[in-house]
Each structure stands twice: as C-alpha cells, then as structure tokens.
Amino acid sequence: MSHCILRMKENKLVRDLMTVGVPTCKHDTPVKDIARFLLEHHVEAMCVLDAEGHGIGVIGEQELVAAYGRDDLDTLTAEDIMSEGVPELNPDLPLTAAAQMMKDKGIRIAYMLHNAGGIIYPAAYISYRHILRHMAARDETELKDLGIKAERKSPIEQFIERRDEARRKAGLT
Secondary structure, eight states: OHHHHHHHSSBBBBBHEEEESSSSTTTBBHHHHHHHHHHHHHHHHEEOTTSSSSSEEEEEEHHHHHTTTTTGGGGBHHHHEEESOBBBTTTSSHHHHHHHHHHHHHHEEEEEEEEEEEEEEEEEEEHHHHHHHHHSSSSSSGTTSSTTTTTOHHHHHHHHHHHHHHHHHTTOO
C-alpha cells in the first residue's frame, strides 16, 4: 500500500465517511415493508421514529431475521421488533476510534443526531459498510459519495425523483 493511501486511511474522521440523510420509518410501519425497503434500496438498517419524529430505535437485518418465522409476522411493526435506542457517534471522532467503539458496543451502524426545535432526529450515519469501503478504496475518488462534502442532489432534484417514482409505482407513467 502506498504511503499516500495509508495516510488517507489514518487521518479520517467520522464526518469524512458518514452518509448524510438517514433511512427512517414510522414506529407503526409493517415489518414486511421495512424488509422490502432495505432490499430495494441496499441499506443495512432504518432508524425508527415516534409520532413526533424523535429517533427511538433501529431496525435492520438482525432484527428482521430474528422475527422471521413468527406466527404474527404479517401484523408486526417496527416498534415490535426494533432495537431500542439510537446508537450515536460524534462526527469529529477519528474513524479508527469509531470502528473500535462500534465493535466494542456490538453495533454495526451508528448515527449522528441533530436537535431541531426540541426534536432529536438522525441526520447522518456510519456503518461497517462505510468502514469496509474505506478499507478497500484505492483512492479518494471511490469515496466521493460519502462524508459531509459528498456530492448530493438538490432538494428539488430529490423531490422530482420521489414524485416520479411514486407516479411510476402508481402506473401513471
């Protein structure tokens, strides 16, 4: 490994690798819908929000597999099987320390929380997958979609994509 790549890997902070924007679901979302979302969007977990929008838990592959085979699977909701609490990491934490903390706490995904008007919600996240991508990256260009400086679509571009997807699903296009 070149000295430049080694230095790139050593000096990273959580903020340099996190994904801004967090997949979320309401506490009463059916488990089957969550499983479908995780598969279709290639994400590892979702943060569960209560009726006011506060992060109250996490639901991912581990929770879903644990629920598999239950007789009440068709009626289970996120709140029924989520892991309570939202694991948090500081975005200014060195990546090596964050990876060790995640391993020590037994969590594969951690969130950076934001407080807006008294509502605490997840604003960004980092996961084992982020760390593996960083480990495997040949150079910075392979990570340009990650971190606080990542190239992101504007809110209007995001709106148009969601609108067009909803129209497509409804058979209107």
